[in-house]
Amino acid sequence: MRVPMAAGLALALLLAPMGSATAAPKPTIEQTKRKLAKLNEQADQLVEKYNQAGEKWKKARKKYEGLNEDLTKQTAKVAGLRKDLVTMAVTTYQGGVVGWPNLVGEVNPNQVLSGLATADQISASRAEALNAFDEATKTLRDNRDQAKQALADADETRDELAEEKEKVEKLIKIQTKTLRDLGTFRPGDPNSAGIQYNGPASGNARAALSFAFAQIGKPYRYGGTGPDGWDCSGLVQASWRTGGVSLPRTTWEQWSWGSNRKVSLSDLQPGDILFSQGLGHVGLYAGDGKIVHAPQTGDVVKVVPLSSYGGRLVGAVRP
Known part of the structure; x- marks a missing residue:
């Protein structure tokens, strides 16, 4: 417990208001620099931890979107083939004994296939093709569900790290205040042109x-x-x-x-x-x-x- 208590005391001394008769001496520049070094190290770890969660979330989202796009395309192919099969049945057997109006209204490809294949109204190759498309769609749907779960897991991880992000922002506020108090805060120039590299690299x-x-x-x-x-x-x-x-x-x-x-x-x-x-x-x-x-x-x-x-x-x- 000694280390956390000491760290807490150092932070309290750093942030304590001036003017109290019982206040401890103001930290020296060297003490403040050491404190900032510790804060910087803590911030580095927390920032990278949060960045890692963000990367995980982005990868999961990209995977989900890709699988969902594939699923949409594959579903459209199945729907097109189903439409072709029903159209063929209607055109060829309209007025026959197979009950074609029921086939037109059918939305389940397996039932369409079963009804048409039983009446021998489509070729075996078309039946196999429809089955293949249907199985591919099921596989894609399963993959999409897996991607959804991955996205949910990543979101949960990011939510769990939201508290860590708050800690980072608190540390940044302390860093900024301390640096400004010391007159060493450097805001930088977002439009800086930098300098030319003239070193030995090739x-x-x-x-x-x-x-x-x-x-x-x-x-x-x-x-x-x-x-x-x-x-x-x-x-x-x-x-x-x-x-x-x-x-x-x-x-x-x-x-x-x-x-x-x-x-x-x-x-x-x-x-x-x-x-x-x-x-x-x-x-x-x-x-x-x-x-x-x-x-x-x-x-x-x-x-x-x-x-x-x-x-x-x-x-x-x-x-």
Whole structure:
């Protein structure tokens, strides 16, 4: 219990109003920076967790929409074939003994098939075709129901994480207030033209880094995927997209995607993707011991020394 109590006390001291005779001393700049570092780490984790749920929901929705579209097309084919079969029966056997008016009004394809096939009014090939279409429709309907369930599960997951999103927003408010109190809040310029990349990268890596450097000066934005603001994984994804590589959206997915592409931190090359401990943050190695990244609330896309991570890097991936 000591750690939570200490963290709560530090936060209370940080936010306590001034002027009370019993108030504790105002935190020093160094103490505040340490507190912000903890807040940043917490925010990174929560942001990526929520982003992950959002990606899951989007994939489930896309799957559902695709299956539902296929189902609609397949149903139309079955309906067309049913209409053709009934028309054929009516045309050929009108006035006969098979009761064709009942067939015209029939909406169940199996019953249509049964009635017509019993009277030997359609060929075996047409019967097989209708059965095949009917079975395909049933399969598609089952798949659609499965997709609906997947979408419902994703929605439930996103709803469960709504509380986590609220925590993120609360953290952002604390970060913003503290940075403004210190006079270090950087709103950034959404229209920043960035700077030119002149590092040692070549090929696709150079294209990725050139894009990332062109974003320098734009604000960090929670959930940002550009073009006027970025979060860390959004910047990395867009940069390497320019370099011809399609990366997943979140840091966790990017780390998993690169499971067979991991490289040693002692063997970095420009363009490599760098991950921090806990996989809450990610950036691009720019060469010459530097990283370009979208850091956190109240800051902008920028280049920093590799040493600024202070041993918090957990690994690297080379696209």
